[in-house]
Amino acid sequence: MSEGRAADVIVIGAGIVGAYCAHALARRGLDVQVLDAGLPGATAAGMGHLLVLDDNPAELALSEYSLQRWRDLAPELPEGCAYRSNGTLWLAENPEELAVAEAKHAVLSARGLACEMLGAQALRETEPELRDDLLGALKVTGDGIIYAPNTARWLLESDPARIRRQRAEVVEIDGNRVRLADGTWLAAQAVLLANGVQAGTLCPELPIVPKKGHLLITDRYPGKVRHTLVELGYVTSAHNATGPSAACNIQPRPTGQLFIGASRQFDSVDPAVEGWMLAKMLGRALHYMPGLGDLNAIRSWTGFRAASPDGLPLVGEHPQRAGVWLAVGHEGLGVTTAPGTADLLVAQLLGETSPLAPQDYSPQRFFGDTAHA
Amino acid sequence: MPELLLDGRPLRVADGTSVAAALALGGDGCARTSVSGQRRAPLCGMGICQECRVSIDGVRRLACQTLCRDGMRVETRP
Amino acid sequence: MSDAVDLLIIGAGPAGMAAALAAAPSGARIALLDDNPLPGGQIWRDGPHAELPPKAREMRARLDACANVRRHAGCKVIALAGPKRLLLEDAERGWLLAYDKLILCTGARELLLPFPGWTLPGVTGAGGLQALIKGGLPVDGERLVIAGSGPLLLASAATAKARGARLGRIAEQASLGAVGRFASALWAWPNKAWQALELFDATYRTGSHVLAALGSERLEGVRLQVGKRVEEIACERLACGFGLVPNTQIGEALGCALSDGAIRVDAWQASSLADHYAAGECTGFGGSELALAEGAIAGHAAVGMLAEARALWPQRQRWQGFADHLNRAFALDPALRRLAQPDTLVCRCEDVPLSAIGGRRGWTEAKLSSRCGMGACQGRVCGSAAQFLFGWQPPAPRPPFSPARISTLAKLADAAESQAPDLSSARTPG
Structure with a gap:
């Protein structure tokens, strides 16, 4: 059995979170070995919507911080990453939703985030394809979009001297060493698990469940939509934490295509596109943008988000496995929060002061008092 | 003998003529401009390649699988 | 909107027309659909500059006389809509059609x-x-x-x-x-x-x-x-x-087994999936005579006219021999893999040159990194080309099988009132 020290850190998973962590570690002078099994992941399947969410303070802090880091990185990103700071419009259909939009506006403004309320008239002028009886919208100016597969690849290629990539399936983690499918053992000072929805196969103790999502993209129709259009409707309809759900999310791609989401299912691990779910999702989008009906869809697919019980990621050392570090459980926000995740992780790994409060995202919160140390 | 409007110009064609044929009868034969700016004409002629996408009465359709109808508005370059 | 037939035939070329004519005497309610505006498929395509052979004209006339055969022209299959039900689209509408038996006569496209x-x-x-x-x-x-x-x-x-x-x-x-x-x-x-x-x-x-x-x-x-x-x-x-590439997409999506890139069928033209048959070039190439024999066998078999189907086996065998000769003679020279140059566009929808996809590990990786195959043809041109050039296997088909209006896809909601749980809206996007 051969066993050598592969690198300072082994990163399992070359999606956006693993790639950003590898990039951040390399920037600090560490040698990184990235292992990826080539399995389907959320990075390739997802929408690449970069957005600030404020369901709870920890989510707001992580997404706000990460958005700023994406904006800082933007000038360096090649065109293939398709970064655009096009802003999100949260659509209000009734007075209750308008009140929610205003409350959201107050929260974000108080933190100095660029945002504004659009009245009905202003909304019609901004996005004329929307139905004309909406009451208004909250515009979050600094939100954006990105093409995550190319961005992950660009991050991994950013420092060839320090980041080495290998197509390999890890079948076992034993502290700071991993066994590959071909029997090889690789060791490092730390092993970082960043393989999203696959995390449970290597660490079954992690509380991560797949949440299925459907997506659809249209042919190119340039100029129809400028902002990412998202409904606020969840506020007024009874939110079902476990049942399938759909919401309007219409994103204009730089290609002129419209990218349509979003659905959530907890009970399915079947990657097949399900007609009824796709239709429900399109129904939400059509409700807000009736003219969508005449546009041609060219492709639909599904993906699985790696969801944790509280909706926040697990970032930090594994409480039960010395040498194993975690950056998993980002649900639908992995692309948005990859930069913040990487900074949190690097600070903890190097014993430095973190830019964000690490305890909010600590894996410890799911393990009670069973920590190893 | 249906008469259609091809990019705003009237064009009369024989019954049963495809819109793909009309593009050549009344224009330069091209249907669209590609992502990198090339002009493109119908290629497969049988509904597979999507090169002949045009706007027909405001909806994007395939010229090769659509017959010309009286009063039809066909626009190229979508 | 609920619509149902006993026998659905997809493709109105020689195989599909023969299948409809063979099944029609049973009195079954039959629907014959084709994405082209007129029947005949590629070989008997009609139009102002077409001269149809007498056989094609005769079969069209016989079909016109069959009151139990509905024809849907300019109609595409867009998606599966539950067991034995498909989502269809034509220029005017999208709708669901249920069937008891299905015959795939989806033909072939050019490579x-x-x-x-x-x-x-x-x-x-x-x-x-x-x-x-x-x-x-x-x-x-x-x-x-x-x-x-x-x-x-x-x-x-x-x-x-x-x-x-x-x-x-x-x-x-x-x-x-x-x-x-x-x-x-x-x-x-x-x-x-x-x-x-x-x-x-x-x-x-x-x-x-x-x-x-x-x-x-x-x-x-x-x-x-x-x-x-x-x-x-x-x-x-x-x-x-x-040469030709069999159109197997709908068959694959339904779950019919393939063999050598074509839909696999038995002596009755039955696919691996019960009640689903296939005939003509989607089961392999052999020309119109073979397609006519296969279509007629499938049509008879689908309505239980087994003796009539069996009587056509020798005819099919004769033309199958011709098909075998054909396919051996025109095998492609591997030198054709070198025609494209680094700057030659492989994907015409997204204008992706060969240099952007060469060296990738497979179709999915090439697609994600270069946009090759992400355009409106859904990789049906460049995917087949990449299969020849690099041996990459294109991924399984996903709906919509052809570009389709979003209003059509929304009709899938009608497919599964019983299957779908009650929906509330999602908590967050993304």
Whole structure:
């Protein structure tokens, strides 16, 4: 059995979170070995919507911080990453939703985030394809979009001297060493698990469940939509934490295509596109943008988000496995929060002061008092 | 003998003529401009390649699988 | 909206028409749909410049007389909509159609391979040019070169010549030996031998293939490898097809097993999936006579007329022998993999050059990194080309099977009121 020290850190998973962590570690002078099994992941399947969410303070802090880091990185990103700071419009259909939009506006403004309320008239002028009886919208100016597969690849290629990539399936983690499918053992000072929805196969103790999502993209129709259009409707309809759900999310791609989401299912691990779910999702989008009906869809697919019980990621050392570090459980926000995740992780790994409060995202919160140390 | 409007110009064609044929009868034969700016004409002629996408009465359709109808508005370059 | 038939036949070419006519005497409610505006498939495509053979006219007339056969023209299958139910779309509407038995007669498409200049206006498929001419495309007085492989080159040439095109060259990639062996075996199928003689053209050369289409804004000429010589011919049209690819997408999505890239069928033309049959070129290539026999067997078998189906087995076998000869003779030369240059666009929807996809580990990786196959044709042109060039397996089909209006896809909600749990809205996007 051969066993050598592969690198300072082994990163399992070359999606956006693993790639950003590898990039951040390399920037600090560490040698990184990235292992990826080539399995389907959320990075390739997802929408690449970069957005600030404020369901709870920890989510707001992580997404706000990460958005700023994406904006800082933007000038360096090649065109293939398709970064655009096009802003999100949260659509209000009734007075209750308008009140929610205003409350959201107050929260974000108080933190100095660029945002504004659009009245009905202003909304019609901004996005004329929307139905004309909406009451208004909250515009979050600094939100954006990105093409995550190319961005992950660009991050991994950013420092060839320090980041080495290998197509390999890890079948076992034993502290700071991993066994590959071909029997090889690789060791490092730390092993970082960043393989999203696959995390449970290597660490079954992690509380991560797949949440299925459907997506659809249209042919190119340039100029129809400028902002990412998202409904606020969840506020007024009874939110079902476990049942399938759909919401309007219409994103204009730089290609002129419209990218349509979003659905959530907890009970399915079947990657097949399900007609009824796709239709429900399109129904939400059509409700807000009736003219969508005449546009041609060219492709639909599904993906699985790696969801944790509280909706926040697990970032930090594994409480039960010395040498194993975690950056998993980002649900639908992995692309948005990859930069913040990487900074949190690097600070903890190097014993430095973190830019964000690490305890909010600590894996410890799911393990009670069973920590190893 | 249906008469259609091809990019705003009237064009009369024989019954049963495809819109793909009309593009050549009344224009330069091209249907669209590609992502990198090339002009493109119908290629497969049988509904597979999507090169002949045009706007027909405001909806994007395939010229090769659509017959010309009286009063039809066909626009190229979508 | 609920709509149901006993037998659904997808594709109204020779196989589909034969299937409908074979099944019609049973009295079953039959729907025959095709994405083209008129029946006949590719070989019997109708139009202002088409001359239909008597057999095609006779079958169309018989179909018109069948009160229990509904025809849906210009109608595409968009998605599965639950067990034995499909989502369909035509120019006006999208709707669901339920069936008890299904016969796939989805035919084949041309294999279109990338070579320098192939995106120029004036370059078409070989069958593509024939189809466009039948639909009224004028070619009178135009100089034409035809290249690629297979008997379709001769058929396309004949159609073009009949409409006044001036043929400069037919370049067949198969060797003289292979084509010669094929031709000398034709005595066993006399009508095929006559067809070949009728279609033969003095400009026909074997062991020859296209090197490049020349021109800036549109086609001005063609560079060909003709035997050992390189030849340049000025022309306005180049029709280039490298054989056929079975249209298996709907069958695959339904779960029918494939074999050698075609839908696998048994002696009754039954696929691996109960109550689902397939006939014609989607089960492998063999020409219209084989498709007619297979279609009729499938049609009879689907309505339980087993004796009638069995009676056609010898006929099918005879034409299957012809098909085997055909497929051996026109196997593609691996040298054709080198036609595309680094800057040649492989994906015409997204304008992705060969250099952007070479060296990737497979179709999915190439697609994610370069956008190859992400456009409106859904990889049906470049995916088949990449399969030939790199041996990459295209991924399983996903809905919509063809670009479809979003209003059509929204009709899938009608598919599963019983399957779908009650929905509330999502908490967050993304």
